[in-house]
Amino acid sequence: MLNPLRVLVSVRTGPPSRCCSSFVSRMRFISRLKEDDEACAAALQNGSVLLFHKLEPLLHRTKTGTFRPGSQPSSGLQSVLERLGADRSLLMESVLIGCSEQNQAQFCLDVGGLDRVAIEDVCRGKFVDLRKSFFLLTGPEAPLVAKAQALLRWHQTHGFCSATGQPTQRNRAGSQRVCGSSGIVYYPQMSPVVIVLVSDGKRCLLGRQSSFPPGLYSALAGFCDMGETVEETLSREVAEEVGLEVEGVSYSSSQHWPFPHSSFMIGCHASISPAHTELTVDRSELEDARWFTLEEISSALQVKTPPRRGDPPVTWLPPSHALAHRLITEWVELQRSGEAGK
Numbered sequence: 001m002l003n004p005l006r007v008l009v010s011v012r013t014g015p016p017s018r019c020c021s022s023f024v025s026r027m028r029f030i031s032r033l034k035e036d037d038e039a040c041a042a043a044l045q046n047g048s049v050l051l052f053h054k055l056e057p058l059l060h061r062t063k064t065g066t067f068r069p070g071s072q073p074s075s076g077l078q079s080v081l082e083r084l085g086a087d088r089s090l091l092m093e094s095v096l097i098g099c100s101e102q103n104q105a106q107f108c109l110d111v112g113g114l115d116r117v118a119i120e121d122v123c124r125g126k127f128v129d130l131r132k133s134f135f136l137l138t139g140p141e142a143p144l145v146a147k148a149q150a151l152l153r154w155h156q157t158h159g160f161c162s163a164t165g166q167p168t169q170r171n172r173a174g175s176q177r178v179c180g181s182s183g184i185v186y187y188p189q190m191s192p193v194v195i196v197l198v199s200d201g202k203r204c205l206l207g208r209q210s211s212f213p214p215g216l217y218s219a220l221a222g223f224c225d226m227g228e229t230v231e232e233t234l235s236r237e238v239a240e241e242v243g244l245e246v247e248g249v250s251y252s253s254s255q256h257w258p259f260p261h262s263s264f265m266i267g268c269h270a271s272i273s274p275a276h277t278e279l280t281v282d283r284s285e286l287e288d289a290r291w292f293t294l295e296e297i298s299s300a301l302q303v304k305t306p307p308r309r310g311d312p313p314v315t316w317l318p319p320s321h322a323l324a325h326r327l328i329t330e331w332v333e334l335q336r337s338g339e340a341g342k
């Protein structure tokens with residue numbers, strides 16, 4: 001006779017049920033894995049793992065020359081890691097990051113303690129700096145890689161309770177850490193940042209920090225201060241950085257951004273009166289800020305790869321995964337539809 005408890009366990013650890021839409025069942029599957037260590041360990045056995053080395057993702061070059069994250073089936077990974085000298089428990093340090101369309105749980109793991117070149121050889125890939133990866137990954141995987149890196153970084157820097165100084169322990173999914181002494185539960189954190197594309201109706205405003213690569217301009221951005229609304233942060237940052245007062249504000253979209261640590265970017269458009277466009281740039285924050293015409297932005301959007309040293313100076317814009325890029329292309333579309341309507 002079937003043991004009812006075993007049936008229950010197999011239902012709870014098995015693949016997502018087919019009773020709801022595939023999106024709903026995937027979300028419920030992930031939620032269950034965060035709560036149930038046993039189910040999560042089982043999902044890891046049949047899942048896939050994105051490898052990182054000291055927070056740099058492993059990328060594969062495809063036959064067509066594009067790049068994909070170096071995702072490894074966990075079934076074969078255990079023996080690969082052990083062959084390279086890893087402890088048996090290393091794979092269990094994997095952190096849950098999602099679930100594929102094929103209902104396979106996805107994890108990430110930093111193998112920074114192992115020989116970098118040996119792993120690259122065995123896994124036929126290269127560990128690449130995250131910022132560079134953002135230019136190489138053209139598919140929808142870039143946000144997943146960013147999320148994975150942010151979670152790995154969070155675990156690496158939250159090993160101790162900030163109240164007691166005692167070690168914290170993670171759950172199997174890696175969605176939280178708990179201090180055994182105080183019971184304080186720590187969750188991965190993001191810092192809210194407002195990013196805004198300011199327009200005077202005909203031109204848009206972009207700035208650059210001295211730390212940006214030469215020629216790169218982006219929308220204005222700033223961290224939210226404690227207690228601020230999105231609108232308050234936006235108005236304050238624009239006032240501080242370029243000395244302007246915004247009028248209308250509209251929300252566009254948001255994204256997680258792994259730099260400098262983990263930011264939650266809230267993207268907005270803002271308008272200012274064409275009568276008050278004179279900039280007073282705070283040089284301690286920005287190296288430069290200026291107004292760009294539609295023509296200038298259109299040609300900057302044509303620059304697909306960052307210029308190399310020795311190339312003639314050129315204005316270029318953040319990569320397509322960046323929210324700044326999205327705000328700029330939305331503005332371009334709006335300008336073009338306005339021109340077409342005349």
Ligand SMILES: NC(=O)C1=CN([C@@H]2O[C@H](COP(=O)(O)OP(=O)(O)OC[C@H]3O[C@@H](n4cnc5c(N)ncnc54)[C@H](OP(=O)(O)O)[C@@H]3O)[C@@H](O)[C@H]2O)C=CC1
Binds near residue numbers: 195237265
């Ligand atoms: N995805 C995208 O399209 C874009 C993303 N960004 C991201 O937006 C972020 C914010 O833009 P930025 O113009 O630099 O912001 P700010 O204009 O707010 O200036 C950054 C400064 O704010 C201070 N600060 C306040 N709170 C924090 C915090 N929680 N974390 C770190 N620094 C904080 C620091 O000052 P101090 O060092 O003096 O303490 C820091 O140097 C950047 O990290 C950048 O990666 C920017 C543009 C485009």
Ligand SMILES: [Mg+2]
Binds near residue numbers: 221222237241285
């Ligand atoms: Mg700023």
